[in-house]
Amino acid sequence: xxxxxxxxxxxxxxxxxxxxxxxxxxxxxxxxxxxxxxxxxxxxxxxxxxxxxxxxxxxxxxxxxxxxxxxxxxxxxxxxxxxxxxxxxxxxxxxxxxxxxxxxxxxxxxxxxxxxxxxxxxxxxxxxxxxxxxxxxxxxxxxxxxxxxxxxxxxxxxxxxxxxxxxxxxxx
Amino acid sequence: xxxxxxxxxxxxxxxxxxxxxxxxxxxxxxxxxxxxxxxxxxxxxxxxxxxxxxxxxxxxxxxxxxxxxxxxxxxxxxxxxxxxxxxxxxxxxxx
Numbered sequence: 001x002x003x004x005x006x007x008x009x010x011x012x013x014x015x016x017x018x019x020x021x022x023x024x025x026x027x028x029x030x031x032x033x034x035x036x037x038x039x040x041x042x043x044x045x046x047x048x049x050x051x052x053x054x055x056x057x058x059x060x061x062x063x064x065x066x067x068x069x070x071x072x073x074x075x076x077x078x079x080x081x082x083x084x085x086x087x088x089x090x091x092x093x094x095x096x097x098x099x100x101x102x103x104x105x106x107x108x109x110x111x112x113x114x115x116x117x118x119x120x121x122x123x124x125x126x127x128x129x130x131x132x133x134x135x136x137x138x139x140x141x142x143x144x145x146x147x148x149x150x151x152x153x154x155x156x157x158x159x160x161x162x163x164x165x166x167x168x169x170x171x172x
Numbered sequence: 173x174x175x176x177x178x179x180x181x182x183x184x185x186x187x188x189x190x191x192x193x194x195x196x197x198x199x200x201x202x203x204x205x206x207x208x209x210x211x212x213x214x215x216x217x218x219x220x221x222x223x224x225x226x227x228x229x230x231x232x233x234x235x236x237x238x239x240x241x242x243x244x245x246x247x248x249x250x251x252x253x254x255x256x257x258x259x260x261x262x263x264x265x266x267x
Contacts, residue, residue: 016206038195038236039175047227047265055174055181058209098207106213115210115219122256124263148173156177166230167174168223169183169196170209 006070009096016099043166045126050165052119053129054082055155057137058103058110058172059095062086067094068136075138077147079155082132084113097138098172110170129164137172182230184209184222191239198233200225200240217251224259231265 059068061080069076082091091107093100103110113128120128133155139147159167174181175197182198185191186206191199202209202222211218221244229240 038197040197040236041175041178041180043180043231043267045267047263100207102213103207108219109208109210109213112210112219112223115223118256122260124260152173156173159174159179160177164179167179167181168226169181171184171186172207
């Protein structure tokens with residue numbers, strides 16, 4: 001049985017998805033924390049020689065992984081390691097804060113693994129990484145600190161160890 | 173964090189004013205519905221169009237925090253030119 005709070009969030013997400021003008025009103029009510037400065041690393045390699053990974057905040061994970069926590073009003077700062085050697089049908093989405101009906105039908109609209117595989121086969125990119133990372137974009141309150149100080153640096157370190165040359169960031 | 177680890181990033185944004193606050197280094201803005209950063213299900217050329225613009229932003233943005241407005245008009249746009257052969261030359265990108 002799904003908790004009433006989750007049903008409410010899903011209902012709001014569905015309504016916002018159907019009426020774009022309501023999305024504008026909704027987003028005007030929420031102010032994300034302002035970042036200081038802009039991090040910057042220059043691109044070093046041609047695209048056709050670069051290993052590319054995706055970091056998504058659309059709530060993507062494997063079926064056998066623990067879903068993101070949808071009961072905590074402050075969200076969930078954890079991440080899931082996504083292995084794209086597994087079939088696309090092995091991925092699911094847990095995220096009550098947007099309507100992912102369309103992304104459930106075609107994951108590529110939030111996690112474009114098939115399109116990047118085509119780019120790899122056509123030698124447009126050097127290589128698609130095997131390992132990618134999934135977050136759930138709703139992170140607030142006390143979880144922001146966990147995300148910034150612990151989870152995001154962990155993912156950055158793993159991308160570096162994997163020899164990834166550039167990262168594509170996809171939202172919900 | 174990823175940039176601080178020495179890896180360049182480029183992203184998609186649906187809500188421009190959030191991106192202006194969060195300040196990722198390179199972004200492509202799409203005036204599209206939530207949950208559809210790469211477009212509609214099974215619209216392969218549309219999805220490729222977005223990736224093309226994001227990779228171009230990765231190489232073309234020189235001002236940290238720049239947001240490129242794709243100008244894509246959702247369903248009003250024609251995406252036919254974004255075949256694999258159509259984008260290959262455009263994406264022969266060098267630092």
